[in-house]
Amino acid sequence: MSAYDPDNIFGKxxxxxxxxHKVFEDDTVFAMMDIFPQSKGHLLVIPKAPSRNxxxxxxxxxxxxMPYVQxxxxxxxxxxxxxxxxVVQFNExxxxxxxxxxxxxxxxxxxGVPIGRHGEGRADDGELAEEARAIAAAL
Known part of the structure; x- marks a missing residue:
């Protein structure tokens, strides 16, 4: 396994x-909409502490x-x-x-709606912004 690289896209x-498309942020995590969603409302929860996985x-x-994920x-x-x-998490x-x-x-x-493939199909920014607002309001 390689070392953590702070210049990865989430580090940026x-x-x-x-x-x-931020949904939530504090000192521990950053939550945002996945721009290549597998379904409507696909969200990413990113711990701020640096680690590869x-x-x-x-x-x-x-x-x-994990309480944030929940x-x-x-x-x-x-x-x-x-x-x-x-709830999914990939390693390597x-x-x-x-x-x-x-x-x-x-x-x-x-x-009845199939899940899309991981990392394919860029979502519309307007739809992502609307979903982000709805999820943030539900917090």
Whole structure:
């Protein structure tokens, strides 16, 4: 496993170098809409502590992040009313990780609507902004 690279795209988002459709931010996590969503309302929860993924993360980072994942999943449920929610986390490229900064996917699942492929199909910025506002309001 390679070392953490602070110049990854999420590191740049956290430093404000790249814009994002922010849903929530505090000293611990940053939550934003996935611009390549697998379904409507696909959200990313990014711990601010630097780590490549679950395998090298400090256990304290993991224990601090999970209540946020739960809180944000509940906000997605309240705002968008999906039939279910997937929480996914990838570790290293062969497992599907494409950005090497620890993050959790909250993926709403809608009955009868297939989930898209990971990392494909750029979403409309207007729709992402609307979803971000709805989820933030549900917090």
């Amino acid at each position: 988002v956290l430093r404000g170098e790249i814009p994002a 679950l395998l090298d993360a400090d256990p304290a980072t993991l224990s601090e992040a 809180r944000l999943a509940r906000a997605v449920q309240k705002a968008l009313r999906p039939d279910g929610i997937r 490229a062969p497992a599907g990780q494409s950005v090497f900064h620890l993050h959790f996917h909250i993926i709403p699942v809608y009955e």
